[in-house]
Amino acid sequence: MKRLLALAVVTALTLTACGSADKSGTSGGQVTLTFWNGYTGPDRPALEGLVKKFNDTHPGIRIEMNIMTWDVLFQKLLPAYTSGNGPDLVAFDDAHIGRFAAKGVLAPLDDWFTAERTATLVKPAVEATLFKGKHYAVPMTFTPILMYYNKKLFKDAGLDPGKPPATWQEWQSALKKLTKDTNGDGRPEQYGTALPDHQTIQVWPILLWGNGGDLLSLNSPQSVQAVQQWSDLVSKDRISPTGLGGADADKLFQTGKAATNITGPWMTAGFKEAGLDFGVAMVPAGPAGAVTLAGASSFVLNARSDAAKQKAAKEWFTFWNSKESQIAWSNGSGFPGVRTDVTPDDTKANPYVAQFAAHSEKARVLLPGQAEFRKIYEEIFEPAVQRVTTGEAQVQQALDEAAKAIAPLSGP
């Protein structure tokens, strides 16, 4: 048995040693960049179009794109980086920049950020690319998350569909009116909203921020008050079911089971196709002001990429962030761009772009530069929210515990 194992190990080692060939992307003056991302949905053709255009206009460079779901991308990325098979370029949500930069697998990109370039870009998008004072990413896309509302359900509830709620007070009273338990079984047949609490674009932080709270000060009076208020609305007034994922929330809104839904521009096409009469508006302003979440993504570069690839990658960043490319991306995907100088006129082809772009400056990036973002958010905050909204824990106690768990994980 022992001998066998030894034999197996030796065989494995020899195979490993002679098998690893250096796979260089540079041959005959042509630089090939592999590019992973998770744009599987309706935004995919716009991205593919721009990559094709870049390849056509840059004869020395070829971008080879691999699209996979985000789940798959994140489970493969670090093993791929460490085994030397990592992609040259990846696009992912800004929240992950710190996570990968902390592992040392990303190349710093400070020299791309000239004053001139930075001036044309949305400020929070640029700030989100920083980790410990260095830029490890280049902005790709940036959108505020807005409130979708069902105009018909608003009318039926006696609310003015032309004037969606603008403050928390108006919003909360509207949500109560929009929640209807017609058969009196204690379970609403129609919900005021659908507040997702896992596997979703992050909605709960918007509620914290609206009251002046934050994820990194979870047991501050403002945070506690915000969670108390909204979890009461969920558990007592039943304005939303609990345990929803993002896709569940969208389904409830699409079927008219929920009257409002907070999400990004990627849903406009699907809701329109379903024949829904809906509007989009800024998330109503809380006591601390109007604020919403930024759905922002950036490009990162593999630390192991050689100089030729680094140069080629930076050409791609510049191409992507040109005004022309950004307009094409906005019109194709519905995302407002990362540039400040794109006007509603430029994006006439997709009227929703301007509606979203109008609120870009009120959008905040979630936990920028935090290496342990995923743990803080998905493993501590979300479960705490799930506990309080289902009445399994008291707000103050749950948030105290969460804050205690987050403290050692959070960076400066």
Added chain:
Amino acid sequence: MRVLKYGALLVGAGLVLLPLVWMVVASITPEAAIVRYPPSLLPGGFTTDHYTQIWERIPFGRQFLNTVVFAGGVTAISLLLDSLAAYALARMDFPGKNAVFVLILLLLMIPPQVTLVPLFQLLSSLDWINTYQGLIVPRATNAFGIFFLRQYFLTIPRELDEAARIDGSSEFGIYRRVILPLSGPALLTLGLFHFMYNWNDLLWPLVFTTETDMQTLPAGLALFMGEHVIEYGLLMAGAVLTLLPMVAAFLLVQRRFIEGIATTGMK
């Protein structure tokens, strides 16, 4: 009693088939009408778009071929290697036999997630990511298969070997001309298990391929399960198309399949 029996069977079959029927219905319903309230098992419209679009959205033909090569390759090679190993374990005596058998039983119990990361790194250093050999070779033998065939080979009377041996047959000759011909149903059954398992496997091809053109269908279909937008119609059309060959294969061998397990006897 009769009513009860048929009632139970019908309800059971209905429940079992429900999600599969729903998958077919969703695949021919326009995307916007799949998510609706009140829900219904009747299609909320009719379209064949999903079945035509899927060929454009993913390289469906290529991925179908990959799936055939992967599942077929693993099945063929694994049947050969499994049966060779099972033959040695069932029909021959040699030092270390028990150790090898225990090793194989042990491997049966290892969840695949345990070795995923080291295996990924191993295949990377071999430069086998995105290759057929990377998908197939690590699965070229299977602990369950060896166990299953060993049990079956044990039921074949020893006298047959002896007779062949007297006729001057080598061990390989006995394996090939005596044991294999008698093992048709067991090999067929095991082959179907292997084929089914690999045909449907998601995690393995998902991790060991990064290029769309090397992916198998379950991995390719995962593309329609985006984080923000799930495209149910396309996903279900793809699932139905992926399922059809499996159902056909099963219906074809159904009778011999149960026989195959019966003769193996699990004892």
Added chain:
Amino acid sequence: MRARRTATAYAFLAPTLIVVGVFMVWPMLQSLADSFYDKSIGPGIFVGLGNYTKLLGDPAFLIALRNTVFYAVAATPVAVALALGLALLLNGHVRGRGFFRSALFLPSVVSLGVVAIAWKFLLDPDIGLVTYWLRGLGVDVGDGVRDADVAMWYLIGVGVWKNAGFYMVMYLAGLQTIPRMYYEAATIDGAGPWQRFRKVTWPLLGHTTMFVFIIAAIAALQVFDQIFVMTRGGPHFATESLVYLVYRKGLQDFEFGYASAIAWVLVLIVFVLSLAQNVFFSRRAVRF
């Protein structure tokens, strides 16, 4: 002569041993070695049994362990009993026997990853078809699969749905090996259907039951797919299994060392359980 026979035997085993050695044993040893390191990327720090002692105080591990045991203890007997019942029904004279057998086996042929999406859709507590029908019948399912207290039962249901047909086929095969004369003899002795089952069928199916029980328990202890699709281990970890935790720690948090330690605890549990079942059933099974 003896040496030659040994060489021949290993020649038969060689391809298998090479593949097993390189692609299973080697990564396994690697992961076992990893479990003694605090390791993410790069070589890591040797911590001895540190990961294992950390496990004992980690609520996430204890919850996942409890969930996994709960799932296995509930799902295994239910699936096996259902499979046996169906096999008994479909072994006799039944009109449409081929149809029922095929229908019940069908779930084993489909990918759980895809069909769990269909189940999630059908079981949605607000807009799902099944819950809608149940409400029509006056059955209130509450928050259903989104309720931490009952979510696990939904996952158990889907797991049983997926596997019972497969185990049924195993039992059908087992039933075919029981000689008819045993039943005839029992009938002549005046045994009713229940007694025939108790005295003939059940004891003679001992080996099949052992085999099915072991593979069902191993499958249950490794439950992952429907959790991944339907609940992601939530709400608040109420449905997180050990394999899901390995996935989360290893492939999401990239704590390879810790994830390996969890995985090895699972391997140990499966191993002990298999041994115990083996001993338990080998005492009771009847040979003929």
